[in-house]
Amino acid sequence: MKYLEEFADPELAHKLLAEIADTVTKPWAIMEVCGGQTHSIIRHGIDQLLPGEVELIHGPGCPVCVTPVESIDRAVQIARRPDVIFCSFGDMLRVPGSHGDLFSVRAAGGDVRVVYSPLDAVDIANENPDKEVVFFAVGFETTAPANAMAVHQAHGRGLTNFSVLVSHVLVPPAIEAIMTSPDVRVNAFLAAGHVCSVMGTRQYEPIAAMYNV
Template sequence: MRYLDEFRDPELAKRLLDDIHATAKHPWAMMEVCGGQTHSIIRHGLDQLLPDGIELIHGPGCPVCVTPLDVIDKALEIASRPEVIFCSFGDMLRVPGSGRDLFQVKSAGGDVRVVYSPLDALELARANPDRQVVFFGIGFETTAPPNAMTVYQAEKLGVENFSLLVSHVRVPPAIEAIMTSPACRVQAFLAAGHVCTVMGLGEYPPLAERFAVPIVVTGFEPLDILEGIRRVVHQLEEGRHEVENAYPRAVAAGGNPVAQKMLEDVYEVVDRSWRGIGMIPQSGWRLSERYRAFDAEHRFSVGDIRTKESALCRSGEVLQGLIKPHECAAFGKECTPRNPLGATMVSSEGACAAYYLYRRMHLPGTGPREVTPVG
């Protein structure tokens, strides 16, 4: 990739759209997995340029949004302790816990710091041997390797005052959970390109075959997404369900073997709760037994914290693609970026934040509806 503008070219976008319009003969519903793709779609109005029968369903691919409420509360409890320097990327500071967020902990005197790499947190631990330094490790397969590398380095260097609060989740089990839900309307997936740069394509063919759904690995710029949609529409109209790589400039079929080896060494696969969705079997990671000493949940004995989701917030249904953000009665009223009920309203990849930011407050002919969520 030389220039960003190459992937936002209006003439090329028109050609892709012309092909989609010419090919689509039936109504189809496809899900973009990644929240970054959702923001690009809403920002550029791509969904409004598609044929009337082509629906884009927003999936659970925002790592901040799916971090469980009890994990947020564990972070708040740890960050409140005077001996702790709590480090996080900036997008977690506004995410609401049961009654407060990390910004409020910081304003009350907690030592909460924004860092740009987990290695920054490790350096803080080395520079402050009398303090406990905790890094909040969240995300999909994309961010798991650098967090794993940091724990690996901490063990290698003997930095005993560093630990990781882990909330890593995996995409393929989430696709399986979506497809086995009785309320599922998804007929194809636009898979997240950055996840596949790490994991490759190997986990997707069994899902495509089992559920008879096309899966196209897609990038994040407008032309990337339109090309992904074009390939999905062609597959659906032709009755095919294959895995295609529409993001070859970043994704290799085998992914990144070095990163995969690091994941296998540092983590073990476990059942994991997703905020607003519930428990998805084998959908997450935690630190393996060898690195358990660096597990902040274990070190600070916060494993017993349990929480209850807001009855007013319907972000779980948004994350499952069962409703659009504007279909939640609290959207733009009780729930705004200043006073969020859920993480989807404050995350930089949250669907509710995208709809609010780009003024997609309602769509003609739609309204709230009752649905049956996963779980």
């Protein structure tokens, strides 16, 4: 498949691993920020191939890990309303709040629907003008553009029954929270490239300077 096999080059991988082994002069604890990075690292066994001096620590890489309980509670409360169709990505349905989760709301008869894009929720609002359709807008910086586009399209289509429950989070404050922990032992971060493509890299420069990472 294009753009997959091209990067699966064992010879190049071994060359890079040898260069890393030759370069490392002290123990390093590196935290990857993105859940996609963690998935790729584990899937391809990269953590097992790196020299012993390099330790990879899994960071707060997915919305499930960082969405506040208060947001889950608000989502559950809204989803229980009989006049609401509540739309969410599937991985949020089993995230527990103080009084249950979205999956239990659906099991009890609530109209909770799994969507693969916020634009799907816009279509649902168009098809159900007698219902208030609420999309659970969670995630890091990368999800914000698509969620904003959904609001823009709903407005352009004249929909008055579409809204979003916003629980966006930013990567830099998450990194700062980690670095201010008294037990922190992270020496470096593997930043999320797709977040940098949205926000740039300037926001990381003060963190690198302040915490020497």
